[in-house]
Amino acid sequence: MIHFVNVDKVYPDGTKAVKNFSLDIEEGKLVTLIGPSGCGKSTTMKMINRLTEPTSGVLYINDRNIEEYNIHELRWNIGYVLQEIALFPHMTVEENIAVVPEMKKWKKKYIEKRINELMEMVGLDPKTYRKRLPQELSGGEQQRVGVIRALAADPDIILMDEPFSALDPIARERLQHDIQTLQKEIRKTIVFVTHDMDEALALGDKICLMKDGRIVQVGTPQQLMLHPENQFVKDFIGARQSPWETAVDIILSRSSRHIISQQQYKNGMFPKHGLYFIKDKEHRWVGAVQDGIRTKIAPLENYLPLHEAVERMEEGKYSALPVVKNGILIGVLSYKDVVTYLKSTDKRGDAL
Ligand code: ADP
Numbered sequence: 132m133i134h135f136v137n138v139d140k141v142y143p144d145g146t147k148a149v150k151n152f153s154l155d156i157e158e159g160k161l162v163t164l165i166g167p168s169g170c171g172k173s174t175t176m177k178m179i180n181r182l183t184e185p186t187s188g189v190l191y192i193n194d195r196n197i198e199e200y201n202i203h204e205l206r207w208n209i210g211y212v213l214q215e216i217a218l219f220p221h222m223t224v225e226e227n228i229a230v231v232p233e234m235k236k237w238k239k240k241y242i243e244k245r246i247n248e249l250m251e252m253v254g255l256d257p258k259t260y261r262k263r264l265p266q267e268l269s270g271g272e273q274q275r276v277g278v279i280r281a282l283a284a285d286p287d288i289i290l291m292d293e294p295f296s297a298l299d300p301i302a303r304e305r306l307q308h309d310i311q312t313l314q315k316e317i318r319k320t321i322v323f324v325t326h327d328m329d330e331a332l333a334l335g336d337k338i339c340l341m342k343d344g345r346i347v348q349v350g351t352p353q354q355l356m357l358h359p360e361n362q363f364v365k366d367f368i369g370a371r372q373s374p375w376e377t378a379v380d381i382i383l384s385r386s387s388r389h390i391i392s393q394q395q396y397k398n399g400m401f402p403k404h405g406l407y408f409i410k411d412k413e414h415r416w417v418g419a420v421q422d423g424i425r426t427k428i429a430p431l432e433n434y435l436p437l438h439e440a441v442e443r444m445e446e447g448k449y450s451a452l453p454v455v456k457n458g459i460l461i462g463v464l465s466y467k468d469v470v471t472y473l474k475s476t477d478k479r480g481d482a483l
Pocket of ligand 1: 168
């Protein structure tokens with residue numbers, strides 16, 4: 132979807148902001164660009180919507196060199212969310228959201244519907260909030276409007292530059308959660324800049340860690356945690372807690388082992404022996420069935436530390452337990468996964 136090939140950016144004053152940057156961002160994925168301040172994250176991102184141009188190298192979107200796109204069309208198809216909540220202060224919430232759809236000359240009726248739909252998606256009741264001005268909203272609410280404004284005209288790509296860093300931890304967590312839900316529902320390609328490793332680990336399908344304008348390592352959160360390529364990656368991942376404190380979803384392979392659908396359960400279409408976990412059409416946790424009989428099992432919440440997961444497995448003599456995130460069944464964690472993980476951290480001789 133977005134393809135950087137040997138991109139360099141040198142600013143007119145000679146600052147080499149981005150060096151030989153090559154990265155593939157796949158459609159529908161959320162990729163975080165992370166690294167210390169000044170490492171070139173924002174510059175990299177701004178090249179995608181041509182707020183800044185590469186000095187050399189090429190950027191493709193859908194296999195087409197971005198220089199070939201009409202710049203307005205390109206930008207209309209790329210949502211952009213910034214750290215400073217850049218809502219237009221004299222426009223109401225609905226007017227703010229409608230800006231790009233109006234530029235695109237969408238039908239009024241359709242825009243009306245879209246505004247309601249988006250507001251509901253992030254938990255802002257249209258009746259209460261549509262006519263408010265930005266100053267009549269909390270920081271978190273403003274940022275939610277900022278996010279849905281970027282989505283309003285249904286862009287294929289969304290760029291987010293430290294969108295939540297000015298928010299308090301609660302608003303921040305809520306928006307991170309919104310983004311994950313949106314991502315699942317609408318499958319946009321999201322490029323997300325942050326300097327916060329916890330945020331990157333929580334959000335990213337893929338993390339691109341940068342230093343001095345270069346890529347240091349690209350990988351899934353698990354890959355960076357388990358196989359950091361060098362000391363810089365280790366340091367950046369940080370003085371994370373002991374491996375036993377690692378949250379279960381960090382080492383969760385999103386495998387569907389032992390997961391069956393409600394339909395399969397109803398039709399008896401699953402093995403008669405063993406433990407199986409049932410999810411509904413929306414991937415919500417329904418319950419468990421053991422040797423063909425429904426059984427009560429409390430699933431693991433995604434944020435639980437490994438030591439608690441292991442305690443629960445040992446208590447119930449389970450070799451694996453389901454993991455849910457906000458009620459959604461996201462995978463199964465086995466005892467073996469935990470052991471493999473602990474061994475790998477042990478081998479490196481340091482605490483993650
Ligand atoms: P990050 O987003 O990782 O903090 P930036 O991409 O903003 O990093 O900046 C990368 C480097 O480029 C920094 O050294 C910064 O000072 C420099 N830089 C950013 N914008 C400009 C500019 N317009 N002119 C000159 N140097 C710039």
